[in-house]
Amino acid sequence: MTTPQxxxxxxxAWVAGTxxxxxxxxxxxxxxxxxxxxxxxxxxDAAAAAARAAxxxxxxxxxxxxxxxxxxxxxxxxxxxxxxxxDLAREExxxxxxxxxxxxxxxxxxxxxxxxxxxxxxxxYASATPGTRLWTTREPVGVVAAVTPxxxxxxxxxxKVAPALAYGNTVLxxxxxxxxxxxxxxxxxxxxxxLPAGVLNLVFADGAAVGxxxxxxxxxxxxxxxxxxxxxxxxxxxAVAAHAKVQLELGGKNAVVVAPDxxxxxxxxxxxxxxxxxxxxxxxxxxxxxxxxxxxGPLRAAIAERVAALRAGDPTDPATTFGPLIDAAAxxxxxxxxxxxxxxxxxxxxxxxxxxxxAFHPAIVLDGVTPDAAIAQDEVFxxxxxxxxxxxxDEAIRIHNGVRYGLSGSIFTRDxxxxxxxxxxxxxxxxxxxxxTAGAEPHLPFGGTxxxxxxxxxxxxxAQEFYTQTKTVYLEGLPVVGPFDREPASR
Ligand code: UN1
Numbered sequence: 084m085t086t087p088q089x090x091x092x093x094x095x096a097w098v099a100g101t102x103x104x105x106x107x108x109x110x111x112x113x114x115x116x117x118x119x120x121x122x123x124x125x126x127x128d129a130a131a132a133a134a135r136a137a138x139x140x141x142x143x144x145x146x147x148x149x150x151x152x153x154x155x156x157x158x159x160x161x162x163x164x165x166x167x168x169x170d171l172a173r174e175e176x177x178x179x180x181x182x183x184x185x186x187x188x189x190x191x192x193x194x195x196x197x198x199x200x201x202x203x204x205x206x207x208y209a210s211a212t213p214g215t216r217l218w219t220t221r222e223p224v225g226v227v228a229a230v231t232p233x234x235x236x237x238x239x240x241x242x243k244v245a246p247a248l249a250y251g252n253t254v255l256x257x258x259x260x261x262x263x264x265x266x267x268x269x270x271x272x273x274x275x276x277x278l279p280a281g282v283l284n285l286v287f288a289d290g291a292a293v294g295x296x297x298x299x300x301x302x303x304x305x306x307x308x309x310x311x312x313x314x315x316x317x318x319x320x321x322a323v324a325a326h327a328k329v330q331l332e333l334g335g336k337n338a339v340v341v342a343p344d345x346x347x348x349x350x351x352x353x354x355x356x357x358x359x360x361x362x363x364x365x366x367x368x369x370x371x372x373x374x375x376x377x378x379x380g381p382l383r384a385a386i387a388e389r390v391a392a393l394r395a396g397d398p399t400d401p402a403t404t405f406g407p408l409i410d411a412a413a414x415x416x417x418x419x420x421x422x423x424x425x426x427x428x429x430x431x432x433x434x435x436x437x438x439x440x441x442a443f444h445p446a447i448v449l450d451g452v453t454p455d456a457a458i459a460q461d462e463v464f465x466x467x468x469x470x471x472x473x474x475x476x477d478e479a480i481r482i483h484n485g486v487r488y489g490l491s492g493s494i495f496t497r498d499x500x501x502x503x504x505x506x507x508x509x510x511x512x513x514x515x516x517x518x519x520t521a522g523a524e525p526h527l528p529f530g531g532t533x534x535x536x537x538x539x540x541x542x543x544x545x546a547q548e549f550y551t552q553t554k555t556v557y558l559e560g561l562p563v564v565g566p567f568d569r570e571p572a573s574r
Contacts, residue, residue: 087117089267091126091287094133095280100126100287106263109176109407109442110398116174119263122288124296130284131302134226134253137281142223142251144279149249150200155276157193160186160237160269167237167268172398174264175236176406176442177361179399189241189269192525192542196245199544205553216558221551223251224328225304230294230318232310233409234364234464236262240269242525243307244283246546248273254283255303257293259310261409290314295321303327307541307549309366312462312534319537330549331537332530334462335490337520338371340479340505341378345495349517350378351385353493354468357519359393359446362408363466366535367491367513367521370463372470373479379472383450386468387433390446395437405435407442408465414444417465421447424458429469454482462488476501484510490531491520512536 089106090097100120108114122130141149160167168183175182205220229243240256247254258266270285286293291314297303298321305328308318315331322329339357341350357369374382393405408414425431433448444465452459452469459469473479483492483505493515494505502516512531513523523529528540539549 086115087264089117089119089263089287091120091122091130092270092274092283092285093126093130094136094284098126104260106174106261108173109409111441112411114173116170117264119260119287122286122293126286127288127293127296130255130286131226131297131300133281133284134255135302137253137279138223138226141253141279141282144251146200146204146249146251149251150197152273152276152278153193153197153200153245153249156273156278157190157197159272159275160190160193163268163272164190167265169399170268171236171262171265172406175233175262176398176409178403178406179401181361182398185235185238188525189237192238192241193245195525196249196546199246199547200249202544202547210557212559213563214559214561216561218556220554220556221250221547222554224550224552225252226255226302227252227550228255228257228294228297228303228306230257230291230306230308230310231259231266233259233261234361236265237269239309240266242529242542243309244269244273246550247307248278248282250547250550252305252550253281255297256283256285257288257291258285260287260289263287291318294318298322298325298327301325305329305549308332328549329537330539330541332366332541333535334488335366335368335531335535336370336460336462336486336488337367337491337511338373338483338493339369339520340373340473340476340483340492340494341375341382342476342494342496342498342501343376343378344497344501345378346497346517347378347381347385350495351382351389353495353517353519354386355389355393357493357521358468359390359405359466360521362406362444363468364409364464365521367523368464369468369493369520371459371482372468373473373482374470375473375476375479379470383432383448383470386448390433390435390448393435393446395435395443405446405466408444409442411442413465414442417444417463417467420458420461420463420465421449421467424449424452424456424469427456427458428453429456429458432470454485460486476504480505480508484508487534488531489533490535491515493518493520512540
C-alpha cells in the first residue's frame, strides 16, 4: 500500500504544500499512515483569503440549501464509516469499533445540524409604539476558525464545522497534527457533497500558534477550540485583544460517586468504560472514583476484574479493546504522573497487561489517594483512575467539587433523594445518574463549568448562540391597523 500524501484544502483546490511530515501510527511507530504537508505563512494567508472571499455567497445561500449539502456529507460519511473509522484507528490508536463509531457520530452530527437549518431564525416582539414591527434575525458571525484535537479527530471537527456551516459562516479548519488523515476524510466528504469553493478550508500546521496568527491578523471573526487549558487560554487572550468571538472546551477531572446502595456491577462497568475507553484520552474520561462507605471494597474488586479483561493490541484488530496512547511522549508523561502519585503514597491496585511495542500505557487503578493529591487534581489524559474513599454523600460531593475543572460527573445509586442531591450540588456542566462520565448525544448541549470551558456550550440547539449573531429590526411608521378594524357589523 502506498502512503497517502495529504493536501491542504484552500479555496477550490487540494494544495500539495511543502515540508512534509510523517503521520505515524501510535501502535507501531514504523507504520507511516500518511505524509502531511506543513502550512507556511503563505498557505495560512491563502486559506484565510479564500474563506473571506466565500463569505458573501455562502451567507446569502438559503439555510435550506446549506442544509442539503450537510445532509449529503452526512450520508457519505455513513457510507464511508468502515474505511474512515479504520484510518482513524490507525492514526489515533482507538479501537476499530470506536473509530467506526466516532465516524458515524460525526455523520449524525452533520445530519442534526442539517436539520437545524429549518429551525426558526428569529422572533417577533410587540412594540410600545403603534405602527412598529419588531423582530430579531440570526446572521452568521463571519469566518470561523476551528482548532480541533486529536482525541476525537472526526467528531469534534464535525461538531464545530457543521453548525458553523449550517448557520452560514465560512471556516478555517486546523486539525491536530497527530490526526490529519481523519480530518482530510471529513473535509473530503463535504467537498464531495458539493460545498462551494472556499467555504471550508483545511490546513495542516504545527501548533495552535496558527489560530493566534489568524486572530491577530484579523482573518477570523470567531475561534472555537478544544484542547489543552494552556493553549486554550492563550487563544482566548488573543481573541479578546482582537475582539474575536471565542469558545473553549478544555480539560476535566471527572468523578464517579458510588453510594453504598448502588448496583456495583453496573457502576464498575461504567467506571472502566469511562476511564479506559480510548485509553482514557477524553476530556470526559472518568479519572476519580469516590466510594462512599462500604462500597469501596466490592467496587475495587469489580473494577479489577474488568480491567484484567481488557485486551490491548493492534487497534485495527476487532478483538482489541484497549489501544495505545497518542505517542511515546504521552506514555512518558502519564507514567511520570503515576510514579509521582506512588511516591506521594498512592498504591497501584490494578495494572493491565500491554504489548512490548508501541505507545501503550497500562490501565491503572490507584488506591490510597487523598482528594488533594496531584493525581486527584490534575488531568491525566490517560488510562488511570484513582479510588478515593468518602464517609458520606456530603463528603463525596465536596470531594467531587474540589477540583478546578467541572465538565462531567456521575453518581451510582438507587435512591432518588441521593441522585437529586448530587444532580443539584455537582459543579459540572454535565451530570449523569447511573451512567459513565464520557459520551455526548449530538442534540444536547455539551460543555463544562469552572476551568473546563469558556462558559459556552457546543452542540444542540444552543450551538446557534456561538455561530450566529442577532440582528434586531425596528420597522417603523407603519399603518396602525387591527384585525377587527374592518369587521362586518355582525358575524
Ligand atoms: C465524549 O465524551 O464522547 O475532547 C466526547 C473531548 C471532549 C469530547 C468528549 N471535548 O474529550
